[in-house]
Amino acid sequence: MRVWRKGLLLGVCLVLLLAVKAASAQSEGVVLVLRLKGPLTPVMVQYLERGLATAQQQHDALVVLELDTPGGGITLMEKMVQDIRNSPVPVVVYVAPRGAMAGSAGALVTLAGHWAAMAPETAIGAASPVGPQGGDLGKTMEAKVKAILEALARSLAARRGPKAVQAAEKMVGEAQALSAEEAHRVGLVDFLAPSLDDLLHQMAGQSTTTVAGEVTLPPSLEAVPLPPTIGESFFHTLTDPNIVFILLGLGVQALLIALWHPANWPAWFVGVASLLLAAYGLSLLPVNWVGLAFLLLSFAMFALDVKAHTHGALTAAGLAAFIFGALTLFNTPAALPGQRVSVPLVVGSGLAVAVVSMGVVALALRAQQRPVQTGEARVRTLVGKIGEARTAITPRQSGTVQVGGELWTAVLAPGATAVASGDLVEVVEVRGVHLVVRPVSGDATPVVE
Template sequence: MRKGWYGWVFAIAIILALFPGAHPTAAQNAAAPVVTLRFEGSLTPVMLEHLKRAEKIAQNQGAQAIILELDTPGGEIGLMNQIVENIRASAIPVIVYVAPRGAMAGSAGTMITLAGHLSAMAPETTIGAASPVGPSGEDIGETMQSKVKGMLKATARTLASNRPPEALRLADEMIDSGKAVSNAEAVKIGLVDLQANNLNDLLRQLEGMQANVGEQTVTLHTQGAPVRDVPRSLIEELLMVLANPNIAFLLLAVGVQAVLIEIASPGGWVAGFIGSVCLLLATYGLGVLPVNWFGLLFVVMAFVLFLLDIKAPTHGVLTATGVATFIAGALVLFNSPNVPSFQRVS
């Protein structure tokens, strides 16, 4: 009796091995995973590295698509171009999803949305206002503005070449006059492919859609597909914190003060070490953020005044002047009277 039972088990195992479709879970596991990541805030180099890392993970896991959730007021044009190039060069379809409710694809975010192989927006989101401005939000010269707008419009026409003529005209208006539209308007005109309430709704609507990736057409099977989120790494989180203007200024202030303490009371090393580290970290933030260099000049002048007061005491006159200069620099360091509602550059 036992031998007969073993025989039946062996026969069933052979059948399952020869006919994989007989497995009850085969259909459930057939869909390749979808990788997700999120861009939130003004564009920084950290986001570009995050995207590259997510693409590598997607390739290693055999993902069928990458969903980039986007909420940005914009960023620097050179960085935007690198992100666009990276998306267009991806061997895996990249779907740009402007989300959650209340999010925007402002300025450079407009170009990133157009660069996606497919695009979607959540309800109550906006896209547009892609007129170029200077690094601190100020207007740029007429000749330079004409050149930059011409390049941006050519890029937009290339990215939206498969979209209706109305969508191309809207993209031009976003760059020429800074026009912005709602999610419903963008979908109706054809600038964006879908409106999705959430990620699950997006995966459901993407089912069966086709994306042109290079010379190939990829058909998506996303409904019920497993989702693999790729959050920012610890180092990326730290660099994003350093790109906060408040943190950058705080590090700058602490660094200057610590270095002055070390100069006033030489012989120790703690204050000098802390000051040097803070200044180095602040330098990264200043390199990423749109800095008003006039304000930075005031901060440097304040440091010089503090140093002179240490070496040649003037009963606090230079210190008071340095404090006033430092406050003036702080007020304009990350601010400009011409900053538009969609921050700085396209």
């Protein structure tokens, strides 16, 4: 009887515990936090889409998109706006931390959120369109693009009131920018929050409408960050102008080395891989093609100096072309803040490339001045050299050895023991086109020339 009562009591406690846990789960909502920093890129769009899909699968209460961007392409902006507006999980776009901005296309991404929030000392706006390379669109095209973007801004700001709609139109039509306090005053953003915790505290219990219908946030919200994957981080790094510049210089230098030494496959691999990665970054960044042409010209001068015997004159000219090309590579009106190559990096890289090129020139001159050894004089230098057996050599069977970077047919010296492939051998005599060798201890070092 006591056992039965204890079992019943235990069951009741278990049911109560599950009920309390379920009630707690309903009262606490998970908030998935995404962080986007820098100019808009395709990788950011993929990260946003993955975050929204993850939030939907996990039935999260809210997605916070923490944004700090100077802007980006219209196509990328439109895709992000579509993803946010079609998300069944409500999204709040939070311009943070202090000093951050939602500039240009980022302003429209902010308005696309079901809620918009800004930290103090942040800014939003300046969303007027420009050409792909920063030039004028032309009056007709500019009027068309502005009309489309103004209509999008009005539709996104319509639920925030007439003052917000007017401010949104001016952000596109007149490139107007607003501080966080100004944006909040006209209703362009819903919350001013110095921190994420404060924002979630203000949003608890708020309601909005998504494609899934009306959604009310729970009274307790818990933030869970979603870090980018290794692939997303890697490809996002490739949109950094400094990284693109380094890859471009490394790739061309490696290919120059490969052209002088065609058998050097690591140089071929590094050169081609670096240029392919640089090409990915160049395809996403506003490039000044004159700067790129000067960079290629500089590397051509470095290469020609090895053959032209100008004693460094072409290298000096190449250094000047290199620095000019690097400084103008991303120097276009369309380049956003942060899309410039670091000046110290340019100067340091230029000096490093010039030193390497001068070293190659010096080695080439030394090689040209060295007397060429042929015939019997060349053969005599092989005696006493250490090489490596490429095949087995026995007293009855010849084999192949590598000495000084060359392959030779070899036979064993009288009385010498058999040699296995990979063993070290010493050249004791040259007989015509054959070497006479004997095995040596493993402490010796093969000769490389």
